[in-house]
């Protein structure tokens with residue numbers, strides 16, 4: 001007798017509510033059923049937005065900075081006290097290695113809330129004394145007010161990390177939020193509702209509506225006249241759709257979208273350090289991080305050595321169950337996504353790719369045959385004219401390309417419609433600064449990858465998005481500023 005699968009409901013104005021239909025949430029490790037998810041229809045989305053507005057019109061709307069910072073700290077403590085539950089939920093939805101979920105996803109959720117509790121507690125704004133005619137002065141000072149009801153739409157690759165990266169500053173600034181998690185990863189956003197409720201947040205401060213994009217909760221939420229802004233992380237095309245939807249209302253949007261991130265490896269780099277860092281940047285989370293590297297440009301003097309090192313590292317990755325000993329790499333998020341990645345694998349061959357490692361679906365035995373597994377893959381023989389070197393694949397794959405001069409390398413790296421992240425590998429500090437600054441991206445790493453200071457600006461340009469979040473940049477998005485001018 002198999003137990004009936006868990007059911008995850010929407011969280012609206014402080015209560016869990018059933019949906020009008022349910023959809024299946026499956027585990028991409030083996031295709032097993034994780035839970036049934038209650039889909040929010042337009043009415044439930046409306047109730048969530050109305051509930052959020054009611055919170056703003058209640059005590060939450062007049063909460064103090066200290067009260068909000070204390071709430072964020074209680075939420076962080078709540079996540080910490082249920083740490084293993086969050087890890088288990090995230091791993092069930094994504095299939096990612098246990099260690100990754102522990103060290104990256106859930107740990108960053110704690111850090112996100114604690115960081116923005118600190119930031120909001122010490123945030124100030126600007127003021128100016130203005131000399132006026134007749135010898136008077138005027139005082140100008142800015143005050144921050146919450147944006148209002150913020151729609152938060154987050155993807156399936158780093159579900160809790162990205163959700164809390166937005167919820168923490170939004171609540172810190174006194175907003176109320178309606179969250180639409182990915183249909184592929186609904187669990188941790190739902191668990192977070194319990195933690196936020198138990199931390200004492202007023203009903204309606206945090207709401208969760210489950211569903212899909214078009215003609216489902218995502219569309220109903222962005223169309224809703226009661227929202228005051230949208231923050232979204234995900235595919236660039238979806239960002240365009242959201243922008244068109246909210247354009248008539250001129251809503252502020254903060255978009256962290258796709259990428260086709262490059263790495264530039266110079267002759268004077270520390271090869272061992274570069275190979276280790278590039279392995280992480282290409283294969284972390286099975287390449288399903290918007291910041292992952294899919295284009296590696298290597299100066300000719302170290303090309304053979306770096307390629308050999310990366311191929312060896314790729315062959316050393318261990319695909320397997322999240323908790324299995326030695327697992328380094330999980331599956332892709334779904335069969336649907338795997339079909340897309342396999343399509344890129346096939347296209348690459350028609351564009352002249354030489355497969356150095358991988359290129360197919362691994363045989364991991366019968367019990368994993370139902371999973372969305374793909375081989376970590378490296379290509380040579382491509383140039384920037386290849387579509388697989390221009391379009392985001394979002395899988396464990398990169399093209400390795402030699403270059404000769406610094407200028408050529410910079411040109412190759414910047415030859416893209418995206419602009420999210422880059423990494424520069426060189427032991428020459430002058431070259432490192434010079435080249436890193438010329439990367440046309442939102443974040444440019446030198447001799448490292450995905451090292452994050454949450455006070456720094458984070459986001460991308462071009463097809464990679466609009467705006468920056470992080471530190472004061474988050475406060476700037478999640479608040480409206482009023483400048484008060486007082487004449488003496």
Ligand SMILES: O=C(O)C(=O)/C=C/C=C/O
Pocket residue numbers: 157158162165256288289290291452458
């Ligand atoms: O590290 C972060 O704050 C962040 O936003 C990462 C985004 C990754 C997207 O795939």
